[in-house]
Amino acid sequence: MGKRSSRSRRREPIRRPIPPARLSASADRVTDLTGQHLVDGWPVSEQVRVRLAGSADMAAVRRLTALAGVHLEDQVVDGVDAGDGGAALRAGLDGGPDTFMRHMAERFAGPQGMDPRRLLPPVTLVLVAEHDQHGVIGAVLAYPPNGVIQQLVEHQRRAGASGQQLFQLVMAGVMWMVRIKAIAVDESMRGRGIGSALLYRCQQVYAHCGYRVVYGQMADTSALERFYRSHGFDVLPRDSGFDPWVVLGVHAEIRPDPGERTFVRHQKAGANRRPGRVPAPRRSNTQFDPGTLALHDDHLPALLTQGSGEFLAIQFLPMLWIKMAEGQRANACIDACAQLRHAYQQFGIHAEIMPVGVVIHHPDGSRTQYATDEPRWHGETTLVGHTILLLPEHDKLVDPTIEQVPEIRALRQGPVIGRLAEQNRHALHDGRTSFAVQRADLLIEYQPVQPEHRDRLLRGPLLARNDAQYRRAAVNLAAMALRAFRDAGAADRIRQSTAFPRLTALLDAIGDAPIDVDEATSDVLIHLPGGPVRLDQVPTPAAEAGPPAKSTQSPTGRTTSQQ
The missing domain is CATH 3.40.630.30 (Gcn5-related N-acetyltransferase (GNAT))
Structure with missing residues:
Protein backbone atom coordinates (compact mmCIF):
# COMPACT_ATOMS: atom_id res chain seq x y z
CA MET A 1 0.00 0.00 0.00
CA PRO A 145 -0.66 10.55 -1.53
CA ASN A 146 -3.69 10.04 -3.76
CA GLY A 147 -2.94 6.36 -4.37
CA VAL A 148 -2.81 5.60 -0.65
CA ILE A 149 -6.01 7.55 0.00
CA GLN A 150 -7.93 5.79 -2.79
CA GLN A 151 -6.81 2.33 -1.62
CA LEU A 152 -7.90 3.08 1.94
CA VAL A 153 -11.22 4.49 0.76
CA GLU A 154 -11.93 1.32 -1.21
CA HIS A 155 -10.92 -0.87 1.74
CA GLN A 156 -13.12 1.09 4.15
CA ARG A 157 -16.03 1.03 1.68
CA ARG A 158 -15.85 -2.77 1.53
CA ALA A 159 -15.73 -2.83 5.34
CA GLY A 160 -19.04 -0.97 5.48
CA ALA A 161 -17.90 2.59 6.19
CA SER A 162 -20.53 5.28 5.71
CA GLY A 163 -20.30 8.00 3.11
CA GLN A 164 -19.50 10.52 5.83
CA GLN A 165 -16.63 8.37 7.12
CA LEU A 166 -15.20 8.04 3.61
CA PHE A 167 -15.52 11.79 3.13
CA GLN A 168 -13.61 12.43 6.38
CA LEU A 169 -10.91 9.98 5.33
CA VAL A 170 -10.37 11.76 2.01
CA MET A 171 -10.42 15.15 3.69
CA ALA A 172 -7.82 14.13 6.28
CA GLY A 173 -5.57 12.58 3.65
CA VAL A 235 14.64 7.39 8.12
CA LEU A 236 13.11 3.96 8.60
CA PRO A 237 14.84 0.61 8.05
CA ARG A 238 14.91 -0.82 4.56
CA ASP A 239 11.48 -1.96 3.27
CA SER A 240 9.79 -0.65 6.47
CA GLY A 241 6.72 1.56 6.51
CA PHE A 242 4.71 3.66 8.94
CA ASP A 243 1.09 3.69 10.09
CA PRO A 244 -0.80 6.90 9.12
CA TRP A 245 -3.50 6.24 11.72
CA VAL A 246 -2.75 9.42 13.69
CA VAL A 247 -3.73 11.46 10.60
CA LEU A 248 -6.27 9.32 8.75
CA GLY A 249 -8.00 7.56 11.63
CA VAL A 250 -7.62 4.13 10.02
CA HIS A 251 -4.77 1.68 10.36
CA ALA A 252 -2.56 0.88 7.38
CA GLU A 253 1.12 0.60 6.51
CA ILE A 254 2.67 2.89 3.94
CA ARG A 255 5.71 1.09 2.59
CA PRO A 256 8.39 2.04 0.05
CA ASP A 257 9.27 0.17 -3.13
CA PRO A 258 11.32 -3.00 -2.48
CA GLY A 259 14.88 -2.15 -1.49
CA GLU A 260 14.13 1.50 -0.75
CA ARG A 261 13.64 3.36 2.53
CA THR A 262 10.94 5.64 3.88
CA PHE A 263 11.68 9.05 5.37
CA VAL A 264 8.92 10.62 7.46
CA ARG A 265 8.47 13.71 9.58
CA HIS A 266 5.61 14.38 11.97
CA GLN A 267 5.29 18.14 12.16
CA LYS A 268 6.11 19.53 15.62
CA ALA A 269 6.42 16.04 17.08
CA GLY A 270 8.24 15.67 20.39
CA ALA A 271 11.97 15.16 20.38
CA ASN A 272 11.69 11.84 22.21
CA ARG A 273 9.65 10.25 19.44
CA ARG A 274 11.06 6.99 18.17
CA PRO A 275 11.80 6.86 14.44
CA GLY A 276 8.76 6.07 12.36
CA ARG A 277 6.38 5.65 15.25
CA VAL A 278 3.63 7.74 16.73
CA PRO A 279 4.86 9.27 20.01
CA ALA A 280 3.61 7.55 23.14
CA PRO A 281 0.72 9.44 24.72
CA ARG A 282 1.37 11.46 27.81
CA ARG A 283 -1.01 10.64 30.61
CA SER A 284 -3.36 13.30 31.82
CA ASN A 285 -2.91 14.57 35.34
CA THR A 286 -5.34 12.49 37.40
CA GLN A 287 -6.68 15.75 38.84
CA PHE A 288 -7.90 17.09 35.49
CA ASP A 289 -11.28 18.75 35.79
CA PRO A 290 -14.02 16.68 34.09
CA GLY A 291 -16.37 19.65 34.29
CA THR A 292 -20.12 19.36 34.58
CA LEU A 293 -22.72 17.89 32.28
CA ALA A 294 -24.21 20.50 29.97
CA LEU A 295 -26.30 20.12 26.85
CA HIS A 296 -25.77 22.99 24.46
CA ASP A 297 -29.17 24.59 24.20
CA ASP A 298 -29.73 24.31 20.46
CA HIS A 299 -29.05 20.56 20.18
CA LEU A 300 -32.33 19.07 21.41
CA PRO A 301 -34.70 21.49 19.62
CA ALA A 302 -32.77 21.11 16.36
CA LEU A 303 -32.91 17.33 16.58
CA LEU A 304 -36.64 17.34 17.32
CA THR A 305 -37.50 19.65 14.45
CA GLN A 306 -35.04 18.42 11.82
CA GLY A 307 -33.82 14.93 12.76
CA SER A 308 -34.75 11.85 10.78
CA GLY A 309 -36.45 8.88 12.41
CA GLU A 310 -33.12 7.09 12.86
CA PHE A 311 -31.45 10.16 14.34
CA LEU A 312 -34.29 10.62 16.80
CA ALA A 313 -34.30 6.98 17.91
CA ILE A 314 -30.52 6.81 18.39
CA GLN A 315 -29.37 10.32 19.29
CA PHE A 316 -32.17 11.80 21.35
CA LEU A 317 -31.81 9.57 24.43
CA PRO A 318 -28.16 10.42 25.27
CA MET A 319 -28.83 14.12 24.68
CA LEU A 320 -31.90 14.01 26.92
CA TRP A 321 -29.94 12.14 29.62
CA ILE A 322 -27.35 14.93 29.63
CA LYS A 323 -30.11 17.53 29.84
CA MET A 324 -31.67 15.74 32.83
CA ALA A 325 -28.28 15.49 34.59
CA GLU A 326 -27.21 19.03 33.70
CA GLY A 327 -24.94 20.63 36.30
CA GLN A 328 -23.71 17.34 37.79
CA ARG A 329 -20.10 16.18 37.46
CA ALA A 330 -19.36 14.80 34.00
CA ASN A 331 -17.29 11.80 35.09
CA ALA A 332 -20.42 9.64 35.15
CA CYS A 333 -19.84 7.33 32.21
CA ILE A 334 -20.89 4.13 33.97
CA ASP A 335 -24.17 5.68 35.18
CA ALA A 336 -24.91 7.15 31.78
CA CYS A 337 -24.25 3.90 29.95
CA ALA A 338 -26.12 1.73 32.45
CA GLN A 339 -29.24 3.89 32.27
CA LEU A 340 -29.10 4.45 28.52
CA ARG A 341 -28.71 0.71 27.92
CA HIS A 342 -32.08 0.14 29.57
CA ALA A 343 -33.61 3.20 27.89
CA TYR A 344 -32.62 1.92 24.46
CA GLN A 345 -34.11 -1.42 25.46
CA GLN A 346 -37.47 0.30 26.00
CA PHE A 347 -37.27 1.42 22.37
CA GLY A 348 -36.46 -2.14 21.27
CA ILE A 349 -32.79 -1.28 20.61
CA HIS A 350 -30.17 -3.68 21.96
CA ALA A 351 -27.22 -1.88 23.62
CA GLU A 352 -24.02 -3.21 25.22
CA ILE A 353 -21.73 -1.47 27.70
CA MET A 354 -18.13 -1.46 26.47
CA PRO A 355 -15.10 -0.27 28.51
CA VAL A 356 -12.48 1.50 26.38
CA GLY A 357 -9.30 3.51 26.71
CA VAL A 358 -9.45 7.11 25.49
CA VAL A 359 -6.55 8.93 23.82
CA ILE A 360 -6.82 12.41 22.30
CA HIS A 361 -4.58 13.12 19.30
CA HIS A 362 -3.63 16.78 18.96
CA PRO A 363 -2.84 18.72 15.75
CA ASP A 364 0.87 18.88 16.62
CA GLY A 365 1.12 15.07 16.68
CA SER A 366 1.13 14.74 20.48
CA ARG A 367 -1.33 12.51 22.33
CA THR A 368 -2.93 12.58 25.78
CA GLN A 369 -4.39 9.49 27.42
CA TYR A 370 -7.45 10.31 29.51
CA ALA A 371 -8.73 6.81 30.21
CA THR A 372 -6.73 3.64 30.68
CA ASP A 373 -7.13 0.58 28.49
CA GLU A 374 -6.84 -1.51 31.67
CA PRO A 375 -9.94 -0.35 33.61
CA ARG A 376 -10.59 -1.44 37.17
CA TRP A 377 -12.86 -0.81 40.11
CA HIS A 378 -11.54 1.34 42.95
CA GLY A 379 -13.60 0.12 45.85
CA GLU A 380 -17.17 -0.73 44.87
CA THR A 381 -18.42 2.60 43.53
CA THR A 382 -15.63 4.19 41.50
CA LEU A 383 -14.61 3.10 38.01
CA VAL A 384 -11.06 3.89 36.93
CA GLY A 385 -11.59 3.95 33.19
CA HIS A 386 -14.24 4.89 30.66
CA THR A 387 -17.28 3.20 29.14
CA ILE A 388 -19.30 3.67 25.97
CA LEU A 389 -22.30 1.92 24.42
CA LEU A 390 -22.38 -0.25 21.32
CA LEU A 391 -25.63 -0.66 19.39
CA PRO A 392 -24.73 -3.75 17.32
CA GLU A 393 -28.00 -4.01 15.37
CA HIS A 394 -27.56 -0.44 14.13
CA ASP A 395 -23.74 -0.30 13.79
CA LYS A 396 -23.46 2.60 16.22
CA LEU A 397 -21.10 3.71 18.96
CA VAL A 398 -22.45 6.09 21.62
CA ASP A 399 -20.25 8.00 24.09
CA PRO A 400 -22.57 10.19 26.18
CA THR A 401 -19.89 11.63 28.51
CA ILE A 402 -16.95 12.33 26.19
CA GLU A 403 -17.16 16.03 27.09
CA GLN A 404 -15.53 15.31 30.44
CA VAL A 405 -12.32 15.55 28.36
CA PRO A 406 -11.45 19.28 28.50
CA GLU A 407 -10.38 19.64 24.86
CA ILE A 408 -13.57 17.96 23.62
CA ARG A 409 -15.76 19.93 26.02
CA ALA A 410 -14.36 23.19 24.58
CA LEU A 411 -15.71 22.25 21.13
CA ARG A 412 -19.32 22.19 22.43
CA GLN A 413 -20.47 19.45 20.06
CA GLY A 414 -22.15 17.12 22.55
CA PRO A 415 -21.90 13.32 22.85
CA VAL A 416 -20.12 11.16 20.28
CA ILE A 417 -22.47 9.07 18.16
CA GLY A 418 -20.61 7.39 15.33
CA ARG A 419 -20.99 4.57 12.85
CA LEU A 420 -19.06 1.41 13.76
CA ALA A 421 -19.20 -1.28 11.10
CA GLU A 422 -19.60 -4.90 12.19
CA GLN A 423 -16.00 -5.82 11.37
CA ASN A 424 -14.64 -2.91 13.42
CA ARG A 425 -17.09 -3.57 16.24
CA HIS A 426 -15.92 -7.16 16.63
CA ALA A 427 -12.28 -6.05 16.52
CA LEU A 428 -12.87 -3.42 19.21
CA HIS A 429 -14.92 -5.85 21.31
CA ASP A 430 -12.24 -8.55 21.12
CA GLY A 431 -9.42 -6.18 22.05
CA ARG A 432 -7.77 -6.24 18.61
CA THR A 433 -7.94 -2.70 17.24
CA SER A 434 -8.78 0.92 17.99
CA PHE A 435 -11.57 3.05 16.59
CA ALA A 436 -11.27 6.77 15.85
CA VAL A 437 -13.70 9.67 15.65
CA GLN A 438 -12.77 13.11 14.31
CA ARG A 439 -13.78 16.19 16.31
CA ALA A 440 -12.64 19.45 14.63
CA ASP A 441 -8.83 19.18 14.54
CA LEU A 442 -8.73 16.55 17.29
CA LEU A 443 -8.89 12.79 16.89
CA ILE A 444 -10.55 10.69 19.60
CA GLU A 445 -9.04 7.20 19.75
CA TYR A 446 -11.10 4.56 21.52
CA GLN A 447 -8.62 1.87 22.54
CA PRO A 448 -9.66 -1.76 22.93
CA VAL A 449 -9.76 -3.37 26.34
CA GLN A 450 -8.67 -6.96 26.73
CA PRO A 451 -11.52 -9.40 27.52
CA GLU A 452 -10.30 -10.10 31.05
CA HIS A 453 -10.48 -6.41 31.96
CA ARG A 454 -13.86 -6.04 30.28
CA ASP A 455 -15.33 -9.01 32.11
CA ARG A 456 -13.94 -7.82 35.45
CA LEU A 457 -15.58 -4.43 34.98
CA LEU A 458 -18.95 -5.72 33.85
CA ARG A 459 -19.08 -8.16 36.79
CA GLY A 460 -18.49 -5.33 39.27
CA PRO A 461 -20.88 -5.16 42.24
CA LEU A 462 -22.05 -1.62 41.39
CA LEU A 463 -23.80 -2.65 38.19
CA ALA A 464 -25.54 -5.64 39.73
CA ARG A 465 -26.56 -3.82 42.90
CA ASN A 466 -27.95 -0.76 41.11
CA ASP A 467 -29.43 -2.46 38.06
CA ALA A 468 -33.05 -2.07 39.19
CA GLN A 469 -32.47 1.62 39.94
CA TYR A 470 -30.77 2.15 36.59
CA ARG A 471 -33.69 0.49 34.85
CA ARG A 472 -36.28 2.55 36.71
CA ALA A 473 -34.50 5.77 35.76
CA ALA A 474 -34.22 4.55 32.16
CA VAL A 475 -37.95 3.83 31.90
CA ASN A 476 -38.65 7.38 33.05
CA LEU A 477 -36.11 8.77 30.59
CA ALA A 478 -37.59 6.85 27.65
CA ALA A 479 -41.11 8.00 28.58
CA MET A 480 -40.01 11.64 28.58
CA ALA A 481 -38.40 11.10 25.18
CA LEU A 482 -41.68 9.74 23.80
CA ARG A 483 -43.54 12.75 25.13
CA ALA A 484 -41.02 15.04 23.41
CA PHE A 485 -41.37 13.14 20.11
CA ARG A 486 -45.14 13.43 20.23
CA ASP A 487 -45.35 17.03 21.36
CA ALA A 488 -42.80 18.22 18.78
CA GLY A 489 -44.56 16.46 15.91
CA ALA A 490 -41.59 14.15 15.34
CA ALA A 491 -43.47 10.86 15.76
CA ASP A 492 -44.39 10.62 12.08
CA ARG A 493 -40.71 10.76 11.10
CA ILE A 494 -40.03 7.81 13.39
CA ARG A 495 -42.96 5.86 11.93
CA GLN A 496 -41.46 6.28 8.45
CA SER A 497 -38.51 4.12 9.49
CA THR A 498 -38.98 0.35 9.60
CA ALA A 499 -35.94 -0.15 11.85
CA PHE A 500 -37.70 0.57 15.16
CA PRO A 501 -40.94 -1.45 15.38
CA ARG A 502 -41.23 -1.36 19.19
CA LEU A 503 -40.74 2.41 19.31
CA THR A 504 -43.43 2.84 16.66
CA ALA A 505 -45.73 0.49 18.58
CA LEU A 506 -45.25 2.51 21.77
CA LEU A 507 -46.09 5.76 20.01
CA ASP A 508 -49.24 4.18 18.59
CA ALA A 509 -50.26 2.70 21.95
CA ILE A 510 -49.77 5.95 23.85
CA GLY A 511 -51.46 8.17 21.29
CA ASP A 512 -52.54 11.45 22.88
CA ALA A 513 -52.59 10.14 26.46
CA PRO A 514 -51.37 12.65 29.07
CA ILE A 515 -47.82 12.02 30.35
CA ASP A 516 -46.59 13.57 33.60
CA VAL A 517 -44.36 12.98 36.64
CA ASP A 518 -45.92 11.51 39.78
CA GLU A 519 -44.72 13.67 42.68
CA ALA A 520 -44.95 10.85 45.20
CA THR A 521 -42.79 8.30 43.36
CA SER A 522 -40.93 10.44 40.75
CA ASP A 523 -42.22 8.00 38.14
CA VAL A 524 -43.21 9.29 34.71
CA LEU A 525 -46.76 8.01 34.24
CA ILE A 526 -48.83 7.60 31.10
CA HIS A 527 -52.56 8.05 31.70
CA LEU A 528 -54.18 5.39 29.54
CA PRO A 529 -57.95 4.66 29.64
CA GLY A 530 -57.35 1.81 32.10
CA GLY A 531 -55.36 4.00 34.49
CA PRO A 532 -51.85 5.48 34.86
CA VAL A 533 -48.94 3.15 34.02
CA ARG A 534 -45.20 3.34 33.57
CA LEU A 535 -43.78 2.98 30.07
CA ASP A 536 -42.66 -0.61 30.69
CA GLN A 537 -46.28 -1.46 31.56
CA VAL A 538 -47.77 -0.13 28.33
CA PRO A 539 -49.28 -3.07 26.37
CA THR A 540 -48.03 -3.23 22.77
CA PRO A 541 -48.13 -5.87 20.02
CA ALA A 542 -44.31 -5.77 19.92
CA ALA A 543 -42.09 -7.92 22.12
CA GLU A 544 -41.85 -6.71 25.68
CA ALA A 545 -38.72 -4.81 26.69
CA GLY A 546 -38.22 -6.80 29.89
CA PRO A 547 -39.79 -7.20 33.34
CA PRO A 548 -41.04 -4.10 35.17
CA ALA A 549 -38.61 -2.41 37.50
CA LYS A 550 -39.24 -2.93 41.22
CA SER A 551 -37.63 0.08 42.91
CA THR A 552 -37.91 3.83 42.71
CA GLN A 553 -35.19 6.18 41.49
CA SER A 554 -35.13 9.66 39.98
CA PRO A 555 -34.39 9.84 36.24
CA THR A 556 -30.78 10.87 36.83
CA GLY A 557 -29.53 8.65 39.63
CA ARG A 558 -25.73 8.50 39.39
CA THR A 559 -22.48 7.29 40.93
CA THR A 560 -18.95 8.49 40.38
CA SER A 561 -16.47 7.28 37.77
CA GLN A 562 -12.83 8.27 37.74
CA GLN A 563 -10.72 8.41 34.61
Missing part, protein backbone atom coordinates in the same frame (compact mmCIF):
# COMPACT_ATOMS: atom_id res chain seq x y z
CA GLY A 2 1.29 3.42 -0.91
CA LYS A 3 4.00 2.08 -3.23
CA ARG A 4 5.13 3.98 -6.29
CA SER A 5 4.57 2.18 -9.58
CA SER A 6 8.06 2.94 -10.84
CA ARG A 7 10.86 0.75 -9.54
CA SER A 8 13.50 3.39 -10.31
CA ARG A 9 15.42 4.72 -7.34
CA ARG A 10 15.74 8.39 -6.68
CA ARG A 11 19.25 9.82 -6.89
CA GLU A 12 19.52 12.70 -4.47
CA PRO A 13 22.10 15.21 -5.72
CA ILE A 14 22.68 17.12 -2.50
CA ARG A 15 26.13 17.00 -0.92
CA ARG A 16 26.17 19.96 1.47
CA PRO A 17 23.11 21.04 3.50
CA ILE A 18 22.44 24.66 4.35
CA PRO A 19 23.20 25.72 7.95
CA PRO A 20 21.11 23.94 10.62
CA ALA A 21 20.21 27.24 12.31
CA ARG A 22 18.39 28.30 9.19
CA LEU A 23 16.61 24.99 8.91
CA SER A 24 15.31 25.15 12.47
CA ALA A 25 13.41 28.44 12.10
CA SER A 26 9.73 27.82 12.79
CA ALA A 27 7.12 28.79 10.25
CA ASP A 28 5.22 31.08 12.62
CA ARG A 29 8.28 33.24 13.27
CA VAL A 30 9.24 33.70 9.62
CA THR A 31 8.29 37.04 8.12
CA ASP A 32 9.00 36.11 4.50
CA LEU A 33 6.42 33.34 4.30
CA THR A 34 3.53 34.76 2.27
CA GLY A 35 1.79 33.86 -0.94
CA GLN A 36 3.63 36.62 -2.74
CA HIS A 37 7.00 35.38 -1.49
CA LEU A 38 6.08 31.93 -2.80
CA VAL A 39 5.49 33.38 -6.26
CA ASP A 40 8.42 35.81 -6.28
CA GLY A 41 10.84 33.40 -4.64
CA TRP A 42 13.33 33.26 -1.78
CA PRO A 43 17.06 33.83 -2.39
CA VAL A 44 19.44 30.91 -1.87
CA SER A 45 22.49 32.81 -3.09
CA GLU A 46 23.19 35.93 -5.13
CA GLN A 47 22.30 34.04 -8.30
CA VAL A 48 19.76 31.40 -7.18
CA ARG A 49 16.26 31.70 -5.78
CA VAL A 50 13.54 29.14 -4.95
CA ARG A 51 10.03 29.96 -6.19
CA LEU A 52 6.71 28.47 -7.25
CA ALA A 53 6.86 26.87 -10.70
CA GLY A 54 4.89 28.33 -13.60
CA SER A 55 3.76 26.94 -16.94
CA ALA A 56 7.01 27.92 -18.64
CA ASP A 57 8.99 25.85 -16.11
CA MET A 58 7.25 22.51 -16.59
CA ALA A 59 9.52 21.20 -19.34
CA ALA A 60 12.51 21.72 -17.05
CA VAL A 61 10.63 20.19 -14.11
CA ARG A 62 9.82 17.11 -16.20
CA ARG A 63 13.50 16.74 -17.08
CA LEU A 64 14.60 17.12 -13.45
CA THR A 65 12.04 14.75 -11.94
CA ALA A 66 13.16 12.14 -14.47
CA LEU A 67 16.62 12.36 -12.85
CA ALA A 68 14.94 11.18 -9.65
CA GLY A 69 13.25 8.29 -11.46
CA VAL A 70 9.80 9.92 -11.21
CA HIS A 71 7.33 10.54 -14.02
CA LEU A 72 5.66 13.96 -13.90
CA GLU A 73 1.91 13.35 -14.14
CA ASP A 74 -0.14 15.29 -16.67
CA GLN A 75 -2.54 16.25 -13.87
CA VAL A 76 0.24 18.21 -12.16
CA VAL A 77 1.14 20.02 -15.38
CA ASP A 78 -2.51 20.78 -16.14
CA GLY A 79 -3.00 22.27 -12.67
CA VAL A 80 0.00 24.56 -13.07
CA ASP A 81 -1.08 25.57 -16.58
CA ALA A 82 -4.55 26.45 -15.28
CA GLY A 83 -3.12 28.58 -12.48
CA ASP A 84 -4.62 26.23 -9.89
CA GLY A 85 -1.39 24.59 -8.75
CA GLY A 86 -0.78 25.35 -5.08
CA ALA A 87 -3.71 27.80 -4.90
CA ALA A 88 -4.85 26.62 -1.45
CA LEU A 89 -1.27 26.68 -0.18
CA ARG A 90 -0.85 30.28 -1.33
CA ALA A 91 -4.05 31.20 0.50
CA GLY A 92 -2.80 29.40 3.60
CA LEU A 93 0.49 31.28 3.58
CA ASP A 94 -1.39 34.57 3.64
CA GLY A 95 -4.14 33.65 6.10
CA GLY A 96 -2.89 30.63 8.03
CA PRO A 97 -4.41 27.14 8.47
CA ASP A 98 -7.98 28.44 8.88
CA THR A 99 -7.83 30.21 5.52
CA PHE A 100 -6.31 27.11 3.95
CA MET A 101 -9.14 24.98 5.34
CA ARG A 102 -11.81 27.39 4.09
CA HIS A 103 -10.25 27.34 0.63
CA MET A 104 -10.29 23.54 0.59
CA ALA A 105 -13.81 23.38 2.03
CA GLU A 106 -15.04 24.97 -1.18
CA ARG A 107 -13.35 22.18 -3.13
CA PHE A 108 -14.99 19.49 -1.00
CA ALA A 109 -18.43 21.02 -1.45
CA GLY A 110 -20.71 19.66 -4.16
CA PRO A 111 -21.15 16.33 -5.94
CA GLN A 112 -17.49 16.15 -7.05
CA GLY A 113 -16.17 16.74 -3.55
CA MET A 114 -14.11 13.53 -3.50
CA ASP A 115 -12.74 13.77 -7.06
CA PRO A 116 -8.90 13.88 -6.89
CA ARG A 117 -8.80 15.90 -10.11
CA ARG A 118 -10.57 18.65 -8.19
CA LEU A 119 -8.85 18.24 -4.82
CA LEU A 120 -5.15 17.68 -5.59
CA PRO A 121 -4.09 20.65 -7.78
CA PRO A 122 -4.60 23.35 -5.09
CA VAL A 123 -2.49 21.37 -2.59
CA THR A 124 0.22 20.29 -5.06
CA LEU A 125 3.50 22.15 -4.64
CA VAL A 126 6.06 22.41 -7.45
CA LEU A 127 9.03 24.54 -6.46
CA VAL A 128 11.94 25.31 -8.75
CA ALA A 129 15.42 26.66 -8.10
CA GLU A 130 16.17 29.28 -10.73
CA HIS A 131 19.69 30.48 -11.63
CA ASP A 132 20.10 33.98 -13.09
CA GLN A 133 22.12 32.63 -16.02
CA HIS A 134 21.27 28.93 -16.29
CA GLY A 135 17.52 29.01 -15.70
CA VAL A 136 15.77 26.23 -13.77
CA ILE A 137 18.44 24.01 -12.18
CA GLY A 138 16.46 22.21 -9.46
CA ALA A 139 12.93 21.20 -8.51
CA VAL A 140 10.88 19.57 -5.78
CA LEU A 141 7.46 18.00 -6.34
CA ALA A 142 5.06 17.22 -3.47
CA TYR A 143 1.36 16.46 -3.08
CA PRO A 144 -0.97 14.33 -0.92
CA VAL A 174 -5.69 15.58 1.34
CA MET A 175 -5.32 18.25 4.03
CA TRP A 176 -2.97 16.70 6.60
CA MET A 177 -0.52 14.37 4.84
CA VAL A 178 1.86 15.07 1.95
CA ARG A 179 4.38 13.00 0.03
CA ILE A 180 7.59 14.43 -1.38
CA LYS A 181 7.50 12.73 -4.74
CA ALA A 182 10.78 13.97 -6.19
CA ILE A 183 13.66 16.33 -5.50
CA ALA A 184 16.49 16.84 -7.97
CA VAL A 185 19.24 19.31 -8.92
CA ASP A 186 21.26 19.53 -12.13
CA GLU A 187 24.51 17.65 -11.72
CA SER A 188 26.63 20.74 -12.45
CA MET A 189 24.90 22.65 -9.63
CA ARG A 190 25.03 20.06 -6.89
CA GLY A 191 26.85 20.63 -3.63
CA ARG A 192 25.65 24.23 -3.24
CA GLY A 193 22.78 23.74 -0.81
CA ILE A 194 20.12 24.06 -3.51
CA GLY A 195 18.44 20.75 -2.75
CA SER A 196 18.37 21.62 0.95
CA ALA A 197 16.78 24.98 0.19
CA LEU A 198 14.09 23.31 -1.94
CA LEU A 199 13.29 20.76 0.76
CA TYR A 200 13.31 23.38 3.51
CA ARG A 201 10.84 25.67 1.75
CA CYS A 202 8.63 22.73 0.79
CA GLN A 203 8.38 21.59 4.43
CA GLN A 204 7.84 25.15 5.59
CA VAL A 205 4.91 25.80 3.26
CA TYR A 206 3.04 22.63 4.23
CA ALA A 207 3.74 23.09 7.95
CA HIS A 208 2.36 26.64 7.82
CA CYS A 209 -0.87 25.31 6.29
CA GLY A 210 -1.32 22.74 9.05
CA TYR A 211 -0.04 19.51 7.48
CA ARG A 212 0.93 16.91 10.07
CA VAL A 213 2.95 14.31 8.18
CA VAL A 214 5.51 14.77 5.41
CA TYR A 215 7.09 11.65 3.95
CA GLY A 216 8.72 10.09 0.90
CA GLN A 217 10.99 7.26 -0.20
CA MET A 218 14.65 7.16 -1.14
CA ALA A 219 17.41 4.83 -2.26
CA ASP A 220 19.16 2.99 0.56
CA THR A 221 22.38 5.03 0.82
CA SER A 222 24.16 6.50 3.83
CA ALA A 223 24.45 9.89 2.08
CA LEU A 224 20.69 10.16 1.62
CA GLU A 225 20.09 9.00 5.17
CA ARG A 226 22.35 11.77 6.50
CA PHE A 227 20.66 14.31 4.23
CA TYR A 228 17.09 13.59 5.33
CA ARG A 229 18.00 13.19 8.98
CA SER A 230 19.67 16.62 8.86
CA HIS A 231 16.29 18.03 7.82
CA GLY A 232 14.43 16.50 10.76
CA PHE A 233 13.14 13.33 9.08
CA ASP A 234 13.12 9.87 10.57
